């Protein structure tokens with residue numbers, strides 16, 4: 001039962017609020033949706049992922065993640081598993097339309113960043 005405060009505004013009954021566990025609907029099993037699903041799984045909040053693609057299939061492309069994602073992965077306790085599955089890039093080569101090298105970025109010391 002909700003009560004009112006001194007100004008007459010409704011004050012929700014917190015006991016009822018805590019009893020009602022949220023259920024999250026995630027639309028899209030992309031990077032954002034699956035990251036949210038992982039976080040909800042870790043905090044034991046019920047969720048459902050809805051994806052329009054009928055099947056998951058490899059796209060033949062890699063995803064490059066910059067060092068700024070490492071703190072989040074460490075916080076989510078997936079960093080070590082991620083590193084064991086990932087391939088470390090030592091350099092990036094940027095080519096023109098004739099596939100001639102325009103420039104290279106050396107990334108061997110990226111871990112220090």
Ligand SMILES: Cc1cc2nc3c(=O)[nH]c(=O)nc-3n(C[C@H](O)[C@H](O)[C@H](O)COP(=O)(O)OP(=O)(O)OC[C@H]3O[C@@H](n4cnc5c(N)ncnc54)[C@H](O)[C@@H]3O)c2cc1C
Pocket residue numbers: 027028029030031032033050051052053061062063064065
């Ligand atoms: C060619 C390419 C290369 C890239 N390379 C990199 C990279 O190296 N590193 C990097 O960090 N980022 C990269 N990106 C960007 C990265 O892929 C996106 O930033 C990221 O995928 C966005 O995540 P998202 O969850 O918002 O969307 P998405 O990953 O696109 O996921 C959206 C999902 O929602 C689903 N969906 C959409 N509408 C509906 C609906 N109505 N109902 C149900 N499901 C729905 C889609 O099918 C899809 O699975 C690249 C992008 C492209 C196109």
